[in-house]
Amino acid sequence: MAEKHVVQYQTVHFQLNGRAVERTVDVRASLTDMLRNDFRMTSVKKGCEVGECGACNVLIDGEAFNSCIYLAVWAEGKQIRTLEGLLGPNGELSDIQQAFVDEAAIQCGFCTPGFILTAVEILESGKLYTDAELRKRLSGHLCRCTGYENILRAVKKTMHQRLGVPLPEEAAGHRVP
Numbered sequence: 804m805a806e807k808h809v810v811q812y813q814t815v816h817f818q819l820n821g822r823a824v825e826r827t828v829d830v831r832a833s834l835t836d837m838l839r840n841d842f843r844m845t846s847v848k849k850g851c852e853v854g855e856c857g858a859c860n861v862l863i864d865g866e867a868f869n870s871c872i873y874l875a876v877w878a879e880g881k882q883i884r885t886l887e888g889l890l891g892p893n894g895e896l897s898d899i900q901q902a903f904v905d906e907a908a909i910q911c912g913f914c915t916p917g918f919i920l921t922a923v924e925i926l927e928s929g930k931l932y933t934d935a936e937l938r939k940r941l942s943g944h945l946c947r948c949t950g951y952e953n954i955l956r957a958v959k960k961t962m963h964q965r966l967g968v969p970l971p972e973e974a975a976g977h978r979v980p
């Protein structure tokens with residue numbers, strides 16, 4: 804009987820936060836594990852590890868994915884962004900990161916990177932979403948601390964600023980705190 808050769812490792816080439824990288828990985832490894840262990844992208848959190856909580860969320864070719872259920876080998880040829888990739892050249896926060904600070908949308912911070920990366924996908928679409936649509940787009944994330952309202956406000960505020968559209972409360976003459 805002929806012996807079957809099982810491939811256990813594969814070299815993966817991709818862009819990580821705008822930089823070309825490569826790694827040889829176990830074909831069973833998750834993208835979360837590769838990003839955390841091989842590249843020290845500690846913003847990618849290990850939460851539920853079954854794609855339910857959103858803590859491991861990253862952007863792959865501009866689309867938000869739970870990296871815990873995405874195999875590392877699937878990253879071949881992809882553009883991957885983590886929270887670390889949002890910082891400016893001198894470490895300055897992006898507008899959505901600053902909005903999370905300004906709106907007190909961070910408490911323990913465990914879920915924050917995943918929320919922010921989903922927010923980046925929302926913001927980069929260039930669309931004006933309603934509150935209900937924003938809630939639905941952000942619904943793949945679990946947060947045990949904030950109650951979600953401040954997170955929604957941070958995303959909504961940044962979306963309106965980027966689109967040059969006043970917040971509905973401002974348009975009605977009420978200043979949003």
